Amino acid sequence: MNHTIETILEHRSIRKFTHQTIDDALLTTILNCAIAASTSSFIQCVSIIRVCQQDRRETLAQLAGGQAYVASAAEFFVFCADFNRHKQIHPEAQLGFTEQTLIGAIDAALMAQNALLAAESLGLGGVYIGGIRNNPQAVSDLLEMPSHVIPLFGLCLGYPDQHPEKKPRLPQSLVIHQEAYQPELDKQILNDYDNQTRHYYRNRSNGNKDMSWSEQITTALNKEARPFMKDFIHNKGFSTR
Structure with a gap:
């Protein structure tokens, strides 16, 4: 290395x-x-x-x-x-x-x-x-x-x-697809990663944050983020066509 x-x-x-x-x-x-x-x-x-x-x-x-x-x-x-x-x-x-x-x-x-x-x-x-x-x-x-x-x-x-502490990233097994997209998510690997992420947040927050990665993205993707961006970039001349 x-x-x-x-x-x-x-x-x-x-x-x-x-x-x-x-x-x-x-x-x-x-x-x-x-x-x-x-x-x-x-x-x-x-x-x-x-x-x-x-x-x-x-x-x-x-x-x-x-x-x-x-x-x-x-x-x-x-x-x-x-x-x-x-x-x-x-x-x-x-x-x-x-x-x-x-x-x-x-x-x-x-x-x-x-x-x-x-x-x-x-x-x-x-x-x-x-x-x-x-x-x-x-x-x-x-x-x-x-x-x-x-x-x-x-x-x-x-x-x-x-x-x-370094924030844990998704393992290669959930990110890298061989030859074509693999539609089935390996739930056991995801569960292991969720536990790892939960442990990271507990350590980082002294026990005040108890959340897995799956729980975090469920919260993040349960609402629209920055809905004003479309109009803003249009007004600036981006993505108008």
Whole structure:
């Protein structure tokens, strides 16, 4: 096993950071790693907004659901799907296709994962902030995003001030399908994983959270999440056709 694999397998979300800043040269390297990620058809339809002003950080922390580490992390970035740049290059560009929305989301995720892995390999930690989509219009207004740019998620980076237990992932037997999709879920393997997840939550919460993975997704998928997103992305020029 090499250092790259060890870094990947040791991933855990960090939500508490020291006050140490990230050296400019180090940050440049991390961002270069992000930009080096694969991009569909070389379209390169992602922009990253680095937010340094403390008042903006604090506003974003509240808009993201009161996640204080958005304000306290050494660095905070917002990853955006961006076709405004392309519109400026080619004003007659045909935009609004759902496939373009998917490309923007996929490319942004690849860039962010490159950035986080690079950061973790250098002794830093981070956490993704999907809560940016709790109030997408307010985030868009705050960060002055024009049409054809939408915020997808945030990323906190900094030096860890905690070492949380790793959250267990689904085993390969439930994720990897051989040759074709296997429709029957192995209930025994799922039950074992549910027990593992329940044990993790009990340890993490000092016994205050007692929930299996199946119970968690039942709760999460029992209601519509962020129903305003469809209208928001339409108004921004995404997935209109």
